[in-house]
Amino acid sequence: MxxxxxxxxxxxxxxxxxxxxxxxxxxxxxxxxxxxxxxxxxxxxxxxxxxxxxxxxxxxxxxxxxxxxxxxxxxxxxxxxxxxxxxxxxxxxxxxxxxxxxxxxxxxxxVYPEVTISGLDKIKVEKPTCSISDSDIDEMIETLQKQQSSWKESNDKVDHNSKVKINFEGKIDGEVFDGGKAESFELEMGQGKMIPGFEDGIVGHIKGDKFDVETQFPEDYHAENLKGKTAVFSIEVLDVLTRELPKLDDDFALKFGIKEGGIAALKTEIEKNMNRELKQTIKNKIKDMALNGLLENNEIDIPKALIDQEIEVLKKQALQQFGGNMKNTPELPNEIFSEQAKKRVSIGLLLGEFIKQEKIEADDTKTKELIADIASAYEDPSEVIEYYNKDEKIFNNMKNLALEEEAIDKILSSAQITEKEFSFNELMKK
Incomplete structure (x- = not known):
């Protein structure tokens, strides 16, 4: 040959x-x-x-x-x-x-690119710090109340906590535009689902009112033909509904699986869940900053074949959001996923080389700690731990995750780390 x-x-x-x-x-x-x-x-x-x-x-x-x-x-x-x-x-x-x-x-x-990892000491990580306050817990209780609330018809004026049923018709330069008309449309106020000024124009009105609201579409509105345009909406209020919140008592706590201890026990459970969520959020944000820093300091060529493979993975994930029914899903062009695919492939190649370069190995102890952490969110952690441990494929997936975490910790040991304080809501929405 x-x-x-x-x-x-x-x-x-x-x-x-x-x-x-x-x-x-x-x-x-x-x-x-x-x-x-x-x-x-x-x-x-x-x-x-x-x-x-x-x-x-x-x-x-x-x-x-x-x-x-x-x-x-x-x-x-x-x-x-x-x-x-x-x-x-x-x-x-x-x-x-x-x-x-x-x-x-x-x-x-x-072929795969030749990769040499450098610049770890140039990576900057702003580590979020946060503590959960009583007001954070009370706000979460209020959110749960709203989830369990009911609506009743009212003769009160519309405010930002109301729900309204309306007819509306929007016109631009006197002409009705596509998507600008609806009948018996239910709108929960204060959610920011409509263009700026629309909800504000309804506030203060009562059932039966008919009126016009002039507002402007944002310059970054998704429909090209409506960007920055001024529209006049003719609105009729069909119904005004006010929210009825359930009482904070033992029955309310029972809806969330709290059989003893009432609201005090519910608050304890909520705080525990919020702390778990907070810990995971901080961990994910630090991981993202470490990997983005690794990428910024190590430019590499990426095989087109790997990008194409990753695009197909991202497409399948997107299609799952449509129920996986190919007949009812839109055509998804590769361009939508191109940048994300490039980033994921680049990080995968860099992290893989870093693990190889540093001779980092998966540790069963670390893997079991990771499984125990996941299991702690369930009612019966021991059952979840047994499930992960007895399935070799699932355990190996967790082992790979533990290997990745070991690598992230190693990267962070060389990075420039500073801390910044956030409130719970700031951090969750960041």
């Missing part, structure tokens, strides 16, 4: 591989003999059909199959010989194929 290599562009490589004709013809004869031995032919006992007859019938298709198999085999032999690490499937381009002639073909593919 003869092999010559050429660097065509960036990470792309091209191998010119020659397979001797003797190997091709010998392999074809071997395959034809297998057919003759194993296939029943009319007029002949099994295995007794002449090879010449079998050759006339099957040589063309057998030759094509053999050539494909030999290109695959000799490609893998060639990359082993040249010590290459392909980042995706190769494209084979055979030259003219003739019987009793050598097979000469080109294999075009990308």
């Amino acid at each position: 003869q092999v010559t290599m050429e660097t065509t562009e960036g990470l792309e490589r091209q191998l010119k591989i020659t397979v001797p004709s003797e190997i091709i013809e010998k392999t074809i004869v071997s395959e034809l003999k297998k057919i003759s031995k194993n296939k029943q032919f009319d007029g002949f006992r099994k295995g007794k059909a002449p090879l010449s007859m079998v050759s006339r019938m099957y040589e063309s298709s057998v030759r094509q199959d053999v050539l494909n198999e030999l290109m695959q085999k000799h490609f893998f032999d060639a990359i082993m010989q040249e010590k290459l690490n392909p980042a995706g499937a190769p494209t084979f381009t055979p030259e003219e194929i003739k019987k009793d002639s050598d097979l000469v073909f080109k294999a075009t593919f990308e």
Whole structure:
């Protein structure tokens, strides 16, 4: 086998591989003999059909199959010989194929980039600090109350805590525009779901009022034809509803699984959950800053094949949000996912090389700590721990996660870390 290599562009490589004709013809004869031995032919006992007859019938298709198999085999032999690490499937381009002639073909593919990690001491991480206050807990209780609340019709004036049922029709320069009209539309005030000024124009009105509200679409509005345009909405208030909050008593606590201790026990449980959420949020933010810093200080070439693979992964994840039903999902262009895919592939390559460079190994103790941390959020942690431990595939996934965390900790040990205080709400919304 003869092999010559050429660097065509960036990470792309091209191998010119020659397979001797003797190997091709010998392999074809071997395959034809297998057919003759194993296939029943009319007029002949099994295995007794002449090879010449079998050759006339099957040589063309057998030759094509053999050539494909030999290109695959000799490609893998060639990359082993040249010590290459392909980042995706190769494209084979055979030259003219003739019987009793050598097979000469080109294999075009990308290789993984050479990565050297540096600049860890230049990574800047602003570590969030936060403590949960009584007012944070009270605010969470209020949120839970709203979730359990009911609505009743009211003759009160509309305020930012009301829900209204309205008819509206919007016009720009006296013309109704697409999406600017609705009937019996239910709007919960104070949620910021409408364009600025729309809700403010309804506040203070009562059931039965008819009025106009002039407002302007934001310059960054998603519909190009409406950006920055002034619109006049004719609005009729059909109903005004006010929220009725449930009492904070033992029955309310019971709705959240608190059988004893009432509201005090509920607050304790809420604080515990908020602390768990806070810990995970801080951990994720620090991780993102560390990985972004790693990326900013280590520019690498990225194989297009890996980006394309990652785009397909992101597409599948997006389609799952539509229920996985391909018939009812929109066409998702690759451009939507391109930048995210590049970033994920880059971080994956850098982190993988860093783990290799630092000889970081997955630790079972760390993995079990990670599982225990996840299990603590469930009613029966021991059952969750058993589930993770008995399934080898799931445990190995957690082991990989633990390996990643070990690597993040190692990166942070060299990074420039400062602290910044946040309130609970600031941090959760940041």
